[in-house]
Amino acid sequence: MSLENKVALVTGASRGIGAAIAEQLAQAGAVVIGTATSESGAAAIGERLSAAGYQGAGMVLDVTSPESIDNLLQQVQEQYGVPVILVNNAGITQDNLLMRMSEEEWFNVVNTNLSSIYRLSKAVLRGMMKARWGRIVNVGSVVGSMGNAGQANYAATKAGAAGFARSLAAEVGSRGITVNTVAPGFIDTDMTKILPDDQKADLLKRIPLGRLGKPEEIAAVVAFLASGAGGYVSGETIQVNGGMYMC
Amino acid sequence: MSSIEERVKKIVAEQLGVKEDEVKAEASFVEDLGADSLDTVELVMALEEEFETEIPDEEAEKITTVQLAIDYINANLA
Ligand SMILES: NC(=O)c1ccc[n+]([C@@H]2O[C@H](COP(=O)([O-])OP(=O)(O)OC[C@H]3O[C@@H](n4cnc5c(N)ncnc54)[C@H](OP(=O)(O)O)[C@@H]3O)[C@@H](O)[C@H]2O)c1
Numbered sequence: 001m002s003l004e005n006k007v008a009l010v011t012g013a014s015r016g017i018g019a020a021i022a023e024q025l026a027q028a029g030a031v032v033i034g035t036a037t038s039e040s041g042a043a044a045i046g047e048r049l050s051a052a053g054y055q056g057a058g059m060v061l062d063v064t065s066p067e068s069i070d071n072l073l074q075q076v077q078e079q080y081g082v083p084v085i086l087v088n089n090a091g092i093t094q095d096n097l098l099m100r101m102s103e104e105e106w107f108n109v110v111n112t113n114l115s116s117i118y119r120l121s122k123a124v125l126r127g128m129m130k131a132r133w134g135r136i137v138n139v140g141s142v143v144g145s146m147g148n149a150g151q152a153n154y155a156a157t158k159a160g161a162a163g164f165a166r167s168l169a170a171e172v173g174s175r176g177i178t179v180n181t182v183a184p185g186f187i188d189t190d191m192t193k194i195l196p197d198d199q200k201a202d203l204l205k206r207i208p209l210g211r212l213g214k215p216e217e218i219a220a221v222v223a224f225l226a227s228g229a230g231g232y233v234s235g236e237t238i239q240v241n242g243g244m245y246m247c
Numbered sequence: 248m249s250s251i252e253e254r255v256k257k258i259v260a261e262q263l264g265v266k267e268d269e270v271k272a273e274a275s276f277v278e279d280l281g282a283d284s285l286d287t288v289e290l291v292m293a294l295e296e297e298f299e300t301e302i303p304d305e306e307a308e309k310i311t312t313v314q315l316a317i318d319y320i321n322a323n324l325a
Contacts, residue, residue, distance in 0.1 A: 126292060171285065 002227040003030035005055075009076065009083040010034045011063055011120065012090030014041040016189030017139060019048075020215035021087050024223040026054035030085060033076050035061035056080075063090045063116035073123050082127030085226050088117045088161070089139040093191060095150040106153045113157035117164055121179075125172065134177035135226045138165050139218070142185045142241045158183070162237045169235035178234035182221050185241025188212040208243035251324075255317050258297055262290045272314040287311075298324055 008025045012018040013034025022034040026049055033056055034045040045058025059075060062068040076083060091113045094105040121136055128134025143151055144158025162181040169179040186192055186203055192212065195203070204210060221240050224230045239245065249257075252272075260267040263280045276282040276290065291307045298320055302310070310316050 129289060129292070174285065 002229070003028040003085070005029065005031060006085055007031045007033065007076065007080050007083045008056075008085035008087065008226065009120075009124065010087040010089055011061060011116070012036075013045050013058070014038075016191065017184065017187060017215045017218045018087070018089040019045075020219035021089060021139075021222045022049070022056075023052070023054075024216070024219040025085065025087075025226060026052070026056055028223055028227060030056075030226075031080050032056035033072075033080065033083065034058050035072065035090070037062055061090075063120065064111045066119060069119050069123055077127075082131070083124050084128050084131050084133055085135045085137075086120060086124050087137045087139070087222055087226075088120060090116060091139065091157075093151065093154050095154065097150055098152045101153060109153040110157055113154070114160045114164075117161055121164075121168060125177075128177050129172065129175045132176045134172070134175070135230075136165070136168065136177070136179040137222050137225050138162070138179075138181045139222070140181040140183040140237060142183050142239060142245050144183060145237070145239070145247060146245045165237070166235040173234055178225070178231065180225050180230075180233060180235065181237040182218060182225070183237050183239045183241070184213060184218045185239070185244045186212050187215060187218060189215060206244050207241070211242065213240065213242055251320050252317050254297060255294070255320060256313065258293050259290065259313055259316070262286065262293050270313055272317070273312060275312045277311065290316075294320070300324060 003025060008030040010018055010022045010032060013022040014036035022032045026032040032049060032054065036042045036045055036058060039060055042058035042060045049056045059072055061072045092109060094109050096105055117138055138161040140161045141158040143155045144162055147155050165179045165181045218240055221238055225233060256267055256270045259270045263282050263286060265280050274280055276287050291302055291310065294316060295302055300323065306319065310319055
């Protein structure tokens with residue numbers, strides 16, 4: 001298996017896309033640390049991994065808290081060693097028309113989706129530089145390229161994630177570290193369950209494949225980028241959206 | 248136990264892939280020893296490990312020559 005014993009950190013692995021990513025990296029042989037915001041969520045991740053016979057654990061992380069990040073990394077390093085794969089997946093939406101968007105809605109989304117990428121990437125880079133090998137994959141969104149009414153905050157963070165990846169890719173490529181973004185279209189998770197039915201029907205008309213994506217279909221692309229096979233892809237944004245937005 | 252000066256020079260030579268006798272006290276990492284900006288970051292990381300300390304970013308930026316590295320370690324650790 002291609003990721004044999006490499007330590008991988010996946011944020012927001014309790015459900016949805018992050019859970020699928022954790023599973024596929026573990027299946028490829030990685031030691032996966034999947035995070036959740038609650039103790040019970042973290043415990044459930046650990047149970048899922050061990051029930052499937054995979055290596056790794058669930059741990060608590062709030063990506064908006066530098067202390068929480070410090071604690072997590074200390075724990076990971078003591079128990080498993082330094083992560084050389086980081087998947088910045090945790091993310092939220094707080095949609096509103098810009099005219100109505102509060103400072104709080106803006107900053108919550110920026111802090112959770114984008115500042116988290118700065119904090120976590122910076123925290124794991126030292127280990128990757130020493131290992132002369134590393135993979136950072138940001139989970140972006142089609143909305144970061146396409147834009148979407150009511151999601152100015154979210155779209156800004158997802159476009160930001162891609163720009164961040166390109167810049168960091170240029171900085172640390174010489175150390176064998178790749179940095180990429182996977183930009184999902186509409187995927188069947190809790191995040192899209194809240195969409196009203198008429199909006200969903202409308203959306204499906206704009207997706208050539210005529211369906212929402214599955215979390216595993218995003219995870220497969222992340223796993224490819226993390227693997228040896230994806231080793232020459234860096235600074236790239238890979239769109240995985242059923243053809244809904246082609247650039 | 249080797250002196251701080253010797254330990255610093257050894258690390259600089261290792262990190263930047265130069266011979267130890269090229270690592271003169273007044274040598275600048277970037278101008279004389281061919282380091283790029285990322286090399287200097289890694290060099291500070293290596294010094295932190297060797298001397299079991301943490302060098303704050305704003306201090307690290309000022310360490311641009313071999314002598315400045317030796318001075319920093321002497322001032323903060325000796
Ligand atoms: N679903 C889509 O259609 C879609 C489309 C494009 C991009 N994406 C992106 O894909 C990623 C995953 O989305 P999803 O649909 O799988 O979302 P989801 O089902 O809503 O899950 C979100 C995950 O993020 C975690 N999380 C939320 N706030 C956090 C915080 N402050 N600190 C740490 N973790 C936090 C959650 O942990 P808890 O379970 O503990 O709350 C959960 O694991 C997100 O970045 C999202 O923007 C999703």
